[in-house]
Structures are given as C-alpha cells and as structure tokens.
Amino acid sequence: MGREANGRTIVKYLLLKHYRGGPAPVGDPTSIDEWTPAEVDAHMRYMCDFSARLEKTGEFVDGQALAPEGGAFVRYDGEGRPPVTDGPFAETKDLIAGWMVIDVESWERAVELAGELSAAPGRGGEPLYEWLEVRPFLTVAPPVTG
Numbered sequence: 724m725g726r727e728a729n730g731r732t733i734v735k736y737l738l739l740k741h742y743r744g745g746p747a748p749v750g751d752p753t754s755i756d757e758w759t760p761a762e763v764d765a766h767m768r769y770m771c772d773f774s775a776r777l778e779k780t781g782e783f784v785d786g787q788a789l790a791p792e793g794g795a796f797v798r799y800d801g802e803g804r805p806p807v808t809d810g811p812f813a814e815t816k817d818l819i820a821g822w823m824v825i826d827v828e829s830w831e832r833a834v835e836l837a838g839e840l841s842a843a844p845g846r847g848g849e850p851l852y853e854w855l856e857v858r859p860f861l862t863v864a865p866p867v868t869g
Contacts, residue, residue: 735784736833738840739856740820749852755820756791758846766851769843777825777836786823824860833857 755763770786777783800806823840827833837857842850 734828734830734833734862735824735826735860736830737856737858737860738823738825738833738837739858740822740853741856746854749854753846755845762844762846762848765844765848770840773840773843774823782825782827782832782836784824784826786821788821789819791820830859833859 755766758766767788770788774783774786798806825833825836827836834857837855841853841855843853845851845853
C-alpha cells in the first residue's frame with residue numbers, strides 16, 4: 724500500500740545497481756574502472772539525463788553512486804562499543820554501485836524504468852543491459868481509528 728496522490732496510489736521503489744552479483748551479465752562484463760574516461764562520462768551523462776527526465780514527471784526521489792572501495796559492517800555490541808569489520812568483503816558480498824529511488828504508480832512502471840536504466844552505455848558506448856534489482860519500499864497502512 725502506497726500513498727495517494729491525485730487519486731492514484733504511489734509506491735516508492737529502489738533500483739539497485741550492483742558491481743557484481745545477481746544474474747550473469749548480458750552485455751560487456753568489464754568493470755567501470757576498466758573503461759576510458761570518455762566511456763565513464765557517457766555513462767554518467769546518461770544516468771543524469773535519465774534522472775532529470777524523471778524529475779520532470781515527478782517520479783525521481785533520489786539517486787547516488789557509491790565508491791567501490793571503503794565501507795564497513797557495523798553492529799551494536801553494548802554501550803559505546805560498536806565493533807567495525809574491515810569489510811565489505813568483495814569475494815563474498817555483492818557490492819552496490821549505486822541506487823535510485825523512484826516514486827511511481829505501479830510495479831509495471833518501476834520495471835519499465837529499470838529496463839530503460841539497464842541500457843545505460845558502457846564500454847564502446849554499447850548498452851550495458853545490466854541487471855538492476857527492483858525493490859518496493861515497505862509501507863505501513865495508517866492505523867484505523869474508530
């Protein structure tokens with residue numbers, strides 16, 4: 724259950740881009756760190772143009788790219804003692820390259836946009852056809868008052 728806007732139910736979805744993990748890649752599996760600067764620029768320009776178009780339709784919420792290095796796993800271990808690992812562990816964990824949050828009226832629209840985003844250009848300007856993970860946000864129905 725999402726929020727109502729202009730008589731439509733709107734649901735937020737998270738589109739996750741992975742460095743690795745998920746189904747086998749369809750396009751060129753080379754990592755972005757192996758691309759030329761011009762190829763990286765073209766990819767980032769596509770992402771920015773895609774976001775700008777969704778901003779105009781009101782479907783864009785947020786999006787960020789994440790650095791492939793750094794980060795850690797943290798958990799509570801008692802007052803004032805949060806242990807930190809030296810992760811993330813690339814050999815055992817999927818690394819998230821970035822995300823985009825969209826606010827659309829249906830699962831079908833979320834899948835449509837993810838499909839379009841998966842065609843961002845990669846090496847040689849060819850579409851990546853990368854797999855994107857599409858996840859709906861957990862929503863809670865408002866309490867019933869009587």
